[in-house]
Amino acid sequence: MKLDYLLYAFENVKHKKMRSMLTVLSILIGIMAIFALVSFGQGLSSYINDLSTQMGTDKIMIYAKGVGAPGTDDTFKILKSEIDFVGKVRGISEITGMYASVVEVEFNKQKKYAYSVGLSQGKEKAMIEEMINIKVDEGRDLKEGDKMKVVLGDNYRIPEKIFKKPVKVGDIIKVNGVDVQVVGFYEPIGNPQDDAQVYFTIEGMETLLPAKKDRYDYAIARVNPDMNPQEVAKRAAEKLRKYKGQKEGQEDFYIQTFEQMIETFTTIFNVLNGVLVLIALISLIVAAVNIANTMYTAVLERTREIGIMKAVGAKNFDIAMMFLFEAGLLGAVGGALGIFMGYLIARLGGFIAANAGYSLLYPIFPAWLIIGCLLFSFFVGALSGLFPAIQASKLKPVDALRYE
Amino acid sequence: MLIDYLKLAVNNLLKRRMRSWLTLIGIFIGIAAVVSLIGLGEGLRIAISSQFNMLGTDTITIQASGVQYGPPGTGVVTPLKQDYVDKIANVDGVDFAIGRLLKTSKVEFNDRATFTVAGSMPSGQHRGDIEERINLKADQGRLLRDGDKYKVLMGSKYDEDDKVFGKLVKVGDTVLIQGKAFEVVGIAKNLGNFLMDYAVIVNEDDMRDIFNDKDTTSIIMVMVKKGADMNNVKEDIEKLLRKERDVKEGEEDFTVELSINAIKTLESTLFAVQLFVYIIAGISIVVGGIGIMNTMYTAVVERTKEIGILKSIGARNEDIFLLFFIESGLLGFSGGLAGAIIGVILAKTLAFIGAMQLGTDLIHADIAWWLITGALSFSFLIGCVAGITPAWRASRLHPVDALRYAK
Numbered sequence A: 001m002k003l004d005y006l007l008y009a010f011e012n013v014k015h016k017k018m019r020s021m022l023t024v025l026s027i028l029i030g031i032m033a034i035f036a037l038v039s040f041g042q043g044l045s046s047y048i049n050d051l052s053t054q055m056g057t058d059k060i061m062i063y064a065k066g067v068g069a070p071g072t073d074d075t076f077k078i079l080k081s082e083i084d085f086v087g088k089v090r091g092i093s094e095i096t097g098m099y100a101s102v103v104e105v106e107f108n109k110q111k112k113y114a115y116s117v118g119l120s121q122g123k124e125k126a127m128i129e130e131m132i133n134i135k136v137d138e139g140r141d142l143k144e145g146d147k148m149k150v151v152l153g154d155n156y157r158i159p160e161k162i163f164k165k166p167v168k169v170g171d172i173i174k175v176n177g178v179d180v181q182v183v184g185f186y187e188p189i190g191n192p193q194d195d196a197q198v199y200f201t202i203e204g205m206e207t208l209l210p211a212k213k214d215r216y217d218y219a220i221a222r223v224n225p226d227m228n229p230q231e232v233a234k235r236a237a238e239k240l241r242k243y244k245g246q247k248e249g250q251e252d253f254y255i256q257t258f259e260q261m262i263e264t265f266t267t268i269f270n271v272l273n274g275v276l277v278l279i280a281l282i283s284l285i286v287a288a289v290n291i292a293n294t295m296y297t298a299v300l301e302r303t304r305e306i307g308i309m310k311a312v313g314a315k316n317f318d319i320a321m322m323f324l325f326e327a328g329l330l331g332a333v334g335g336a337l338g339i340f341m342g343y344l345i346a347r348l349g350g351f352i353a354a355n356a357g358y359s360l361l362y363p364i365f366p367a368w369l370i371i372g373c374l375l376f377s378f379f380v381g382a383l384s385g386l387f388p389a390i391q392a393s394k395l396k397p398v399d400a401l402r403y404e
Numbered sequence B: 001m002l003i004d005y006l007k008l009a010v011n012n013l014l015k016r017r018m019r020s021w022l023t024l025i026g027i028f029i030g031i032a033a034v035v036s037l038i039g040l041g042e043g044l045r046i047a048i049s050s051q052f053n054m055l056g057t058d059t060i061t062i063q064a065s066g067v068q069y070g071p072p073g074t075g076v077v078t079p080l081k082q083d084y085v086d087k088i089a090n091v092d093g094v095d096f097a098i099g100r101l102l103k104t105s106k107v108e109f110n111d112r113a114t115f116t117v118a119g120s121m122p123s124g125q126h127r128g129d130i131e132e133r134i135n136l137k138a139d140q141g142r143l144l145r146d147g148d149k150y151k152v153l154m155g156s157k158y159d160e161d162d163k164v165f166g167k168l169v170k171v172g173d174t175v176l177i178q179g180k181a182f183e184v185v186g187i188a189k190n191l192g193n194f195l196m197d198y199a200v201i202v203n204e205d206d207m208r209d210i211f212n213d214k215d216t217t218s219i220i221m222v223m224v225k226k227g228a229d230m231n232n233v234k235e236d237i238e239k240l241l242r243k244e245r246d247v248k249e250g251e252e253d254f255t256v257e258l259s260i261n262a263i264k265t266l267e268s269t270l271f272a273v274q275l276f277v278y279i280i281a282g283i284s285i286v287v288g289g290i291g292i293m294n295t296m297y298t299a300v301v302e303r304t305k306e307i308g309i310l311k312s313i314g315a316r317n318e319d320i321f322l323l324f325f326i327e328s329g330l331l332g333f334s335g336g337l338a339g340a341i342i343g344v345i346l347a348k349t350l351a352f353i354g355a356m357q358l359g360t361d362l363i364h365a366d367i368a369w370w371l372i373t374g375a376l377s378f379s380f381l382i383g384c385v386a387g388i389t390p391a392w393r394a395s396r397l398h399p400v401d402a403l404r405y406a407k
Helices: A002-015 A017-055 A080-087 A125-132 A202-208 A229-243 A258-301 A303-311 A316-355 A367-393 A397-402 B002-015 B017-053 B084-089 B125-133 B204-211 B230-245 B259-302 B304-312 B317-358 B369-395 B399-404
Strands: A059-064 A092-107 A110-119 A136-139 A149-152 A172-175 A178-186 A198-201 A218-223 A253-257 B059-064 B094-100 B102-109 B112-121 B138-141 B151-154 B174-177 B180-188 B200-203 B219-224 B254-258
Touching (some): A017 A316, A017 A367, A017 B259, A059 A125, A080 A229, A092 A125, A092 A202, A110 A125, A110 A202, A198 A202, A218 A229, A229 A253, A229 A258, A258 A316, A258 A367, A303 A316, A303 A397, B002 B017, B017 B259, B017 B369, B059 B259, B084 B094, B084 B219, B102 B204, B125 B219, B151 B174, B180 B204, B200 B204, B219 B230, B254 B259, B259 B304, B259 B317, B317 B369
Parallel strands (some): B112 B200, B151 B180
Antiparallel strands (some): A059 A218, A059 A253, A136 A178, A149 A198, A172 A178, B059 B219, B059 B254, B094 B219, B102 B174, B138 B180, B151 B200, B174 B180
16 A cells, blocks of 8 residues: 555656656755755764773873863863872872973974974873874874983874975984974874874973973863762862962862863854754755645645546545655655765765865764764655645545636 | 826736735745845844954954964964054054953853953053944943053943843942952943954953953054055055064965954855845745636636637737736735835844843844845746746737637
8 A cells, every 4th residue: 555655656756757857956055055064063973982991091180270271271281280280189180280282393494383292201101192082193202201202293293284395214303493303293183283293201301491381271180980080170179279378269269070161162163064064955945846846736736636546536635645655755765865976075075175184074974974964854745744644635626627 | 007007007916815815925925035034134243243344444464373173372382462553553554453352251240150252442542442433432430541450341241231240330339350459440341242242341451451361452443544455455564574573475374354354254154144044035925926827827827718809809919918917016016015115024023032031242133125126026027038938928829719618
């Protein structure tokens, strides 16, 4: 029985080729845009999820408040004594301070400005590695005692990206006018800012910028596995506030778990992506109106046919189902083609983003997205066919037969 | 003649009322969405550029190079020195130059703290110049004066937004900036600038005192004399600073930028973002256009007999073409008209709600005349384009075949 409806719908869609094609095209365009947008959104959230699982949920970050990124603003710092203090808070198993600063990098007579960090290579190294989550790809990693040695982000190896000539392992570059040796390169992270970073050891940064010594820009701590990181972060914040003699609401620092930090970012991104999807949805509404229009016309054109069917015993329900299926079919075909086009566009977009240095922007195509888009387009189609179908089903057989 | 075509078109559209309505709704939704989005987007763009534009287009700003993630002066390697300011003032074509120190600072009031930008105000005759330039006026109390010691002018938001400190700041109150007590002598008028409206402004000497910074400056603003060549002045300043900072040409660790170029860069970035949103919204207009095309094809099929009769009594191909073409354009235009009206209302309402909810001046709708005329002509154009092939098909029908055509 269902199959009959479907066959009938197919015949009619084929019969009015031009009109069906245009209707399918209109739903195709909307689904294409939504599919491409959502696939990028999913790609980024999967990237962030991977990141947070790899980084581990047992880490908390301590930042000095300020208006810019850590290390670019000199008003507030985290002192060594404060880090030692937080390290003694119950639930915190290890802690290390980190330096950050903007530096001038000179190579082959070209000067550039880059964000640079100073990271401990001692016993806390494992924790830091979990956080930065990238591996040395060429040369070697920094080790304790390295002073005027640096590991660079991936972009320094690529000609014309930062410097005209690619930097090689063993090369000497000038950082803030001081000669340092490049010992290695990190693998690409996927955005131009991070891939241009310069990594020092803690000792190296202190030698380069003596004023920084024991005045850290941020700190990372690990929470005991049997403790709740959020509670530990809260307790640490309270203790540090008292230690610094600050009242509640007057803290000049933040303590957050890694998850909380990422959550903020994810929320902002989801809102932005959601707005774009909503805007793309408008086109789907228009497409639904088009389907409704096509179906009204179809009902009108087939009035006699409906009359004959009713005369030979078709019930109201049968007629309504026939038109509903036809409308749903229009939607589903448009949806299927839209998914295909959306896939191509998302692939192309991902390719362009990767070439522009943003390889962290890539689309993924989970099964639920494909099935969801198909079902959604079918239902949009069927829903827009609802009123025309009801109108068709209510036609009086006699009137319908007499219709010209 | 044209009137006849129009009359025919209107009559035909009225005959198929339901179909005409649905087609209109299709184009109308798209136009309304695009008009309201562009209205809001333009409002946002104007608000953002005006934040950067407040110094006017005849200024040059100088900053030290670095990676800037925050306000001017953050993330620099070698800061600018205050003593450059006087030297720059002597460059040919420079009217006057002002150095401003901007720092993140802790501001406390009512036992609560906030972290915001503190900006310095130069003493002497240039105080008035800069106040005039950035349109700084006191809403309550007064502006800072020479000789004010530990007095502060608070940004307008401290009198509007009680979330910052739990209560509003009034003239005469005492706030702590970096732990030092400052007396509030005035509240600035709202400048519509996010950074400035939350900033606190103190005299330069106080600023140097509390931050223990004797000789650096975050940003140097240079006003150029009327009639002077901006680019020449820029080059002279660059030459001077290269000598001061002992760097070679091409290796400058500072940037000298014409404000007009900075605004252009900003606007082009904003434009790219806006364009992306508009394209996604524009998709719905295209879909609406497809709806028109569909309706017109149906109309041609339905009126095949009519076309045959018209042709047999002497209508030429052009006449038939025009008949359908005008009908299609009319569909587009009336959909666009309704869409533009609803779009404007929608934009204004959304802007109103948004501004109320978020309490920012960044959100307001700017409906330019080009937006309305553009939307109308675009919807008319879409209607016409969508009508071309159906009208062409109708015009090419053979009278005999058309007459014989049975539904």
